[in-house]
Amino acid sequence: MAPAASRLRAEAGLVALPQRALAQYLRLLQLYPVLTKAATSGILSALGNFLAQTIKKRKKENGSQRLDVGGPLRYAIYGFFFTGPLSHFFYLFMERWVPPEAPWAAVKRLLLDRLLFAPAFLLLFFVVMSFLEGGDAAAGAAKVRLPHRAGPQAASLHQRPFPISLFPPCNNLRFLEVTVTGDLCPHLLSSGRAGGG
Template identity: 55%
Template sequence: MKYRVYITRASRGRGRHDVYVVWRSTPRPLPLSLSPPPEQQRVSQPAMPAHSVPDAALLTGLVQRYLHLLKKYPIITKSVTSGVLSALGNLISQALDAKKKHKGGQPVHEFDVHGPVRFAIYGLAVTGPVSHYFYHLLEVLFPAAAPYTTLKRLLLERLVFAPAFLFLFFIVMNALEGKTMPDLQHKVKTRYWTALKMNWKVWTPFQFVNVNYVPVQ
């Protein structure tokens, strides 16, 4: 709002005058746009789900807790992790196998409830501890600064550790299933080489990263 000042005089006789000050306001023209000025405008952001931040905080806390346990109790933590993952892997494997047979019209075998238990025992007692010491051994035998370290680690893991570990798997699983020595010999003759070739084919790229770039805890 703008104001203008007007001064008037009124005569009172004998040359005396009273002075009056009159204020008149001039209305300020309204802007054409009723939107707020640029500095007051705010870019609207999509509302974030109320549960997203707590979920992220919870996940971060769980990861930090796991890393703390991994550092404080490395063998126990790795063993428990291996046991849980091995049991889940067996469950998924049985489910996929049953689904495949059902689609192919083949008879579906009854779900083996003892399978996840056997795999959990194997992961807990074998995979966790053996893997822990083997990867530490790789660090000692082939330091990161040594020449051709990445290739040496990969070759040792793929050509020595993987075949031996797979053979150990056949032995332990045969014992957990209550099978006999002839059963073990039959499994080794009919399944070992096929399983080893599949292991080399599928897991070699992952193991290259695992033995060379994943830090040892």
């Protein structure tokens, strides 16, 4: 009887693991919001790039393409130092500038995000990525003027699947949603395109 009870406790612990992990994540968001968001963004950005490369490699007929280990590292650096902190402060700014109770708040926030933040963020993305790849800032900025040549990175920053948050304002899960839909999903969606990953 003791082994069965022990097994039941172990299974119950495994079931509760996601709940405990989420509770710990939310606690870290309360204690260290910028650092937690930076780490989340860095990890998910690197994971998205790695998965996109893996999917692209599997789709190749000969499978001889090697994974670029520098890609996930570059995306982790960008996610940790730029995406996480900038998103944190931008959404704080947006909550103060366009309060949730304001008329048309969701539309105003969407327009502010898409017309102000997204273009500036796209420019920053290409400049930083160009620098991290050993190029110069001008080459990265030139990609913004030529989005049809920019590849899937332009799509990943311009076409987030969920532009309006599913979570209410001030909810810490909103950042996780934006990070997953903005960093991880586009890499996976663009992995099948030419030049993706």
